Structure formats: C-alpha cells, structure tokens
Amino acid sequence: MTPADLAVAVLDAVSGAVEAGQLQVDVPAEAVIERPKSRDHGDYATNIALRLAKPAGRRPRDVAEVVAGYLRRRSGVAAVDVAGPGFLNITLENAAQGALVETIIAAGTSYGYTTALSGQKINLEFVSANPTGLLHLAHVRWAAVGDAMARLLAASGARVTTEYYFNDAGSQIDRFAASLYAVAQGEQVPADGYHGEYVIEVAQQVVADHPGVLDQPRAIALEVFQVHGIEQMFAQIRAGLDRFGVHFDVYFNERDLHRLGRIEETVVRLRTQGHVYEKDGAVWLRTTDFGDDKDRVIVRSDGRPTYFCADLAYYVDKRDRGFDRVVIILGADHHGYVPRMRALVRGLGEDPDQTLEIPIGQMVTARGGKMSKRAGNVLTLDDLIEAVGVDAGRYAMVRSSMDSAIDIDLDLWASRTSENPVFYVQYAHARIASLLRNAADLSIDSGDVTAADLSRLREEREGDLLAALGEFPRVVTAAAELRAPHRVARYLEELAGTYHRFYDDCRILPRGDEDPAPEMVPRLWLCEATRLVLANGLGLLGVSAPDRM
C-alpha cells in the first residue's frame, strides 16, 4: 500500500462516516498523509480530523474517533490510533507494506512518474547566456537545475520543451566583435569590451579561418569577427553543455525575431491595446499601469528595439507556439526583470499567475581547487568539470534550494569520501548492484516478485526502508510542482542512509555454507526496489548510478 492508496482509504473512511450520518461535512478532495518522525506514531499519520473539525462543528478528537472506526475496517490497515490533538496514527499490515516492493518492481524505471501535471504544456528556458563569453558558475547552476527541472516536469506528466535563447543581436554583440577585432590587431581591448584569454583564442581562430580579414575595411572586418566569433562561442557553449549532459530541445535565435518581424508585430499589438506612448523620441510601454515601478522603453530614440522589446516578442512567440506556461529561470542579478515582464503579460490581457513563471536563483561562488585564468578571474563550466567531474558538478549545483546562495567547495566535491554527498548516494547504488551480482554468482534464483513472500519484511529497518521507498512518487511530484529539484537530492541522501542502516542490520545472503534464510528472497527484492528508486532519482538529476565504485 502506497501513501497515495492510504490517502484514498482515509477519504473513503470520511465518506463512509458522512453517508452514515455520523459526520456533517464536505468530503475534501485530498488527504494529507505523512510519515511521523517517531516510530511510536505508527507507519503513517493524517491530520484529516484536525482539518475537518471546524467545518463539521465537532471537536477534533471526536472527528478522529469516527473516521478511525471506518478506517480500521480497511484491509491492509492493522491499527488506527487517535493521538495528541486529533491525529490519526495508522499502522499497516506487513503484507500491505511489503506489497509496495511489487508495485515498484512492476513500475520499474517509471516508478515515481505520475500524471500530476498532465495536460500542461510548458516551455522551460534557462541558461540563455550571451555568446560573448564562456559559461561561468551561475550558468552552470541554471543548466543543472533547469535540466533536472525539465526531467521532473516530464516525469510528472507535463509536456516540456527546453529552450536556450541565443542573443545574437545588439550592443553586447557589437562590443564583443570590437574586442575581437582589437585583439587581432594587437590593440588594447576597449574599456567596455570583453577580456580574458578566450577572446584572444577566438580572435586568432577567426583570423586563421579568414586570412585576409585584417586587410578589409573596418566595417567589413567587424562583421566577419562578429559572425564567426559568435559562431565559435556558441559552438563552445553547446559543446560544454553537451559534456555536462544538458541538451536543449530548441536553441532560439534572437535574430529570427527581428528577421521575421515578430518584434514589429509585438509593438503594433501593444500600441493597438493602448499601452504605448512616445517620449523623448523613444517608444515607451506603460508598465506602471500593471505594477512595475517605472515605464520601460521598448524602441530607442534611434529606432532600434531594446532587449526588453525582443523579450516581449519572444514571450508572445512562445505563447503562439501553444505553450500554456512560460517558465524562465533567471539569476538574482536579473530579478529586476520580473515585474516588468509580468506587467507586459497583463498588458497583453493575460494573467501572469497562469502563464508566466520566473524562478529566481541566487548566486554561486566557489572556493578551493585551482582557479582558471582562461576567462579572467571566473570559474567556467570546463573548469568545474575538470575539478570535480560531471556527476559531482551537477549534484553540487542541484542539491541546494535555488533561494540559497551557495559556495561550492571544490576540494570537497572532488573528494572520494563520505564527506561528498553524491558519493554517499552513488555508493548505496553500487553496494546494491554488487550484492545482486553476488546473489547471481551464488546461482540464487529470486523467481518472480509476485511469488515472493513480502510479508516477511517485518523488521523495523525493513519497514523504514519500505516507507522511504513509498515516499518517492510524492517527492517527485512535490519537487516538480514547487520547481525544487533539490528535494529529490535530499530525499536520495535520506534513502541512501536508510538503506545503509537496513544493510547493516539485516543479513541478506547466506554466509559460508549456510542455507538461505526464508527472508533472503524478499530482501533481495527489497534491495532491487531500492536500487531502482536510487537509479530513477539520480536519473532525474542527470547524475549517473554506477554499478561499481
């Protein structure tokens, strides 16, 4: 019996009481089932009586007694106690608990997947770094978090498209081209230009690919450096993300918005809706009508649209492509962008609470390891991969809440010790894989899971492990709904610990020439179920689940 099954049972009990006239209350849509921290409080607990007491006009403990009476009749439920202010503490029968293993084995790699978000078509944009530099730590964080989020949303039934917005037009690009040109000519990079060794490398490559470029007039040379410099930067960025295991469904070029007239269309649409005015030769959007703290320029006095204007057109384009939710992960250094974007959505006559979501992630720093000089004084994606590897890099980025600024200790994440959380989790997986190999070497046949006597799983540590495994689908759903992949990582760390404690307490394979214990087969299935959950969870984070370490 899973917590979800139990929630249904609890609601059925409430319905039964209502139908029998013992309770006058609307049956709620959901019941909260939680795992009590203390084993004395049963396998599961629900606060349903506390929630129903007020609408029912009864004391919480009275409601609890009534519901408990019905719940006790449910098969699989061994005991129901009313405790404290009115909690129901529920103990399951061993067989009902053990049956979870069968559920997990049957679901296999899709255990944890739900339909919680089915019907939602979500566009998830992240990273979107300008092709004027290498990806640094903050970009890496959004890459890891965004990719995990995409996997979580998909696992919860949403249709997800991941997208990287590629700014290949505008003043930053011009500055980048000017920097390349200056370097190629052996001149000083302009003060507002780009620095770092990578600028020199790119400039040299452009010159190598286009030998006559420096003999061309300045305007033409700048164009060459711009087009091919961006091309190279973008190739490097994509290659790096590839190595990191992050693959976008769509790489969207800002240029296409210009080329296809989408920006013009958007300005016209906003003008028609009366949210636009002219001042000082520029075109302004009256975002203050919709909660922004100042109005925003969308077309500059020289006639060029602002980046913000392109962003508006991009949002409209996503909506036109049929996405009912536009999610954009941004760093805290861009959070000022949120109110104006929301204001725009209102200006278009849509409700930003329904269609737009901008999770803001706090900044990342790193210490330890050796710092790279290649990009100036910042740590790049490649530096991180070199320092700690892909698995540890991704895990380090994804295990903390986006709301927390993090400081990555490179020495810790590079270490192959228990200090390193990713090894702790991966080790549990490898340990199980090793155990299952040994079982195979001993020619042990576990048969079919449906034939195993799973009611034999009645040790306390077995119960703890079963309960932890039962939590997984809810953890995945919550992580998806709250856009909080770190919850999966924390859960896996707990699950790994619960497994290690089980392993320490419960012998599985026979020693020496002992005969196999009757618990052996059910325990082997319990191990396999745990291995599946660890592998599924790590998979959602984009981290490998090794069979050997």
Place this chain on the structure above:
RNA sequence: GCGCCCGUAGCUCAGUGGAUAGAGCAGCUGCCUUCUAAGCAGUCGGUCGCAGGUUCGAGUCCUGCCGGGCGCGCCA
C-alpha cells in the same frame, strides 16, 4: 531610498501551518576473518536574527526592526 532572496547546531545546509526542529561534516567513543567500512552505532551540540501579531497549533503566514547577498539604464 525602493524591490527580491537569505538569516536554523562550531561549519555547509534540509524542513509545501502539525506532535519532542533534522542531516552531513567537524569533535569525542565504539563496530570489519563471511553480502563494498566510500558503511554503521553512540555521544556532544539550538533563545530557528530580534520584537509583536494571526491560529487549536508558527522555523513555516502577516507587520516592524537588525544583519548579509543581489538589483533598481534608451545595457542584458
């Protein structure tokens, strides 16, 4: 000045209004001739920044204050 985020054990951080606030690391004490000790057990450690409020119940929600991070451009 205004806005967003953070403040929880010595350190790094979990904790979608529920019971006695947790984990890892660091410190101390134990456990390997048999399934991976990259593990486990025990122990030490807290006015959940401060003060009010809402609630049967607040680390969690509201208000104010203190401290830190990040923003507030016809840059992104």
